[in-house]
Amino acid sequence: MKKIGKQTIEFEHSVNILGSFSIVGPKEGKGNFSEYFDKILDDDLFGQKSYEKAERKMFLTAVLGALKSCNLKTSDIDVLLGGDLMNQIISSNFTARELQSPFLGIFGACSTMVESLIVGASLIDGNCFKNVACFTGSHFSTAEKQFRYPLELGTQRPPTSQWTVTGAGCTILSSVNSDIKIKQATIGKVVDWNVSDLNNMGGAMAPAALETLYTFFEDTKTTPNDYDLILTGDLGKLGSEILRDLMEFRGYKLGTNYGDCGQMIFNKNQKVFQGGSGCGCVASVLNSYVIKRLKQKKAKNAVIVATGALMSTLSSQQGDSIPCIAQLVLLETKNV
Amino acid sequence: MNIKERDKKYNDYLEAKIPKTKPWPTLFHAFWIGGLICLIGEIFKDLFLLIPNMTEENAGIFESVSIIVLASILTGFGLYDKIGAYAGAGSIVPISGFSNSITSPAIEFKREGLIFGLCAKMFIIAGPVIVSGLVASIVVGLIYFVF
Numbered sequence: 422m423k424k425i426g427k428q429t430i431e432f433e434h435s436v437n438i439l440g441s442f443s444i445v446g447p448k449e450g451k452g453n454f455s456e457y458f459d460k461i462l463d464d465d466l467f468g469q470k471s472y473e474k475a476e477r478k479m480f481l482t483a484v485l486g487a488l489k490s491c492n493l494k495t496s497d498i499d500v501l502l503g504g505d506l507m508n509q510i511i512s513s514n515f516t517a518r519e520l521q522s523p524f525l526g527i528f529g530a531c532s533t534m535v536e537s538l539i540v541g542a543s544l545i546d547g548n549c550f551k552n553v554a555c556f557t558g559s560h561f562s563t564a565e566k567q568f569r570y571p572l573e574l575g576t577q578r579p580p581t582s583q584w585t586v587t588g589a590g591c592t593i594l595s596s597v598n599s600d601i602k603i604k605q606a607t608i609g610k611v612v613d614w615n616v617s618d619l620n621n622m623g624g625a626m627a628p629a630a631l632e633t634l635y636t637f638f639e640d641t642k643t644t645p646n647d648y649d650l651i652l653t654g655d656l657g658k659l660g661s662e663i664l665r666d667l668m669e670f671r672g673y674k675l676g677t678n679y680g681d682c683g684q685m686i687f688n689k690n691q692k693v694f695q696g697g698s699g700c701g702c703v704a705s706v707l708n709s710y711v712i713k714r715l716k717q718k719k720a721k722n723a724v725i726v727a728t729g730a731l732m733s734t735l736s737s738q739q740g741d742s743i744p745c746i747a748q749l750v751l752l753e754t755k756n757v
Numbered sequence: 758m759n760i761k762e763r764d765k766k767y768n769d770y771l772e773a774k775i776p777k778t779k780p781w782p783t784l785f786h787a788f789w790i791g792g793l794i795c796l797i798g799e800i801f802k803d804l805f806l807l808i809p810n811m812t813e814e815n816a817g818i819f820e821s822v823s824i825i826v827l828a829s830i831l832t833g834f835g836l837y838d839k840i841g842a843y844a845g846a847g848s849i850v851p852i853s854g855f856s857n858s859i860t861s862p863a864i865e866f867k868r869e870g871l872i873f874g875l876c877a878k879m880f881i882i883a884g885p886v887i888v889s890g891l892v893a894s895i896v897v898g899l900i901y902f903v904f
Contacts, residue, residue, distance in 0.1 A: 471868045575844075575857050577841065581775050
């Protein structure tokens with residue numbers, strides 16, 4: 422492992438994506454990636470008594486599914502890395518309780534998936550760990566309850582709003598060789614351009630995505646054209662348009678290889694305004710669409726930039742603006 | 758460019774960039790649904806007036822109670838949020854909106870228990886309205902008392 426440029430890491434040992442699993446709710450299952458998801462729920466309560474319990478059951482299903490996809494057992498996991506949006510990351514903590522594997526809880530809001538991949542890849546590159554399970558997710562109903570209004574309250578969503586994805590994903594990283602590898606990662610800084618509109622997360626997070634993506638291109642001396650797929654996590658339609666503007670202003674024009682998981686996950690008829698958001702957005706898309714594209718050799722590399730808004734309802738009520746972060750990993754397939 | 762200038766420039770850019778709510782369709786939705794709720798209220802009132810010895814004042818009270826109960830039932834069946842998403846203020850301003858604002862957190866937080874969940878959280882939306890109402894009535898009461 423070595424540092425290149427200002428904020429980028431290059432993994433020198435082989436860090437492989439061995440297994441993956443994605444699980445989503447019924448609404449996401451009717452979206453654009455339905456054919457890619459491993460499991461689509463019929464009922465977003467998942468047979469549980471509360472949405473919080475359903476969220477952790479999704480996490481557990483994702484981890485067990487990912488292990489099964491590469492024929493590993495729970496006891497093969499050296500460390501679990503997970504986080505979520507709930508206070509005190511309860512969904513991840515309760516999942517780790519069930520799995521009884523060593524666990525590091527992490528929090529990066531909606532950037533958690535990529536943050537866990539960066540930590541996991543570093544642990545494997547350090548030659549200490551063999552298999553690391555990285556998981557995260559979100560649930561529309563738990564996020565609404567914690568951050569917004571009761572589900573049945575008759576309010577209107579503003580046109581800039583996004584829809585929290587009900588979904589979870591798990592990636593198994595390993596030192597054992599496979600077709601897809603994590604080559605590089607850029608650790609983001611907390612960026613705050615003084616946006617405080619909680620209904621415009623894309624606008625708040627776009628500068629964080631800009632700083633991380635720009636630093637990655639500068640550090641690696643590459644351009645957007647060197648990559649088959651550049652995906653941001655959950656900027657949504659508006660946020661990704663803003664990112665295009667900001668990147669162009671800094672001298673990097675994003676082409677048709679750029680997309681946003683939040684914008685892509687739902688289709689136009691699903692009334693979600695700017696698109697999806699939440700930890701589950703990038704987690705479910707990465708562990709389905711992206712990994713399958715790479716496996717099928719339809720893309721030889723993919724840059725994933727997961728963005729997270731790091732405020733709480735308390736900080737917002739006290740008038741603070743929204744601090745944001747973006748974490749980046751570069752995935753590559755072996756000899757295409 | 759210093760940080761303050763950058764933030765201001767970015768927020769100005771955002772302001773110009775964000776999609777705005779279209780006022781005319783929104784107003785129309787609010788107008789006809791709001792009007793419909795009031796019409797239903799008037800129908801209830803006229804029906805109550807058919808009851809022998811019913812006064813105008815009592816019929817009005819029964820009307821409000823009926824709308825409150827109806828909105829609460831619609832909330833329970835998961836329909837009022839759909840009406841609200843379409844009508845906006847049209848379904849928030851009438852008393853049915855107040856009913857919805859109390860029933861919806863009651864449903865949401867019933868899993869946290871009867872006392873600390875349902876009862877404690879029931880007024881998280883309607884609470885400020887009740888507080889303002891109480892404060893206003895105290896002020897009016899004092900004015901009435903003094904003059």
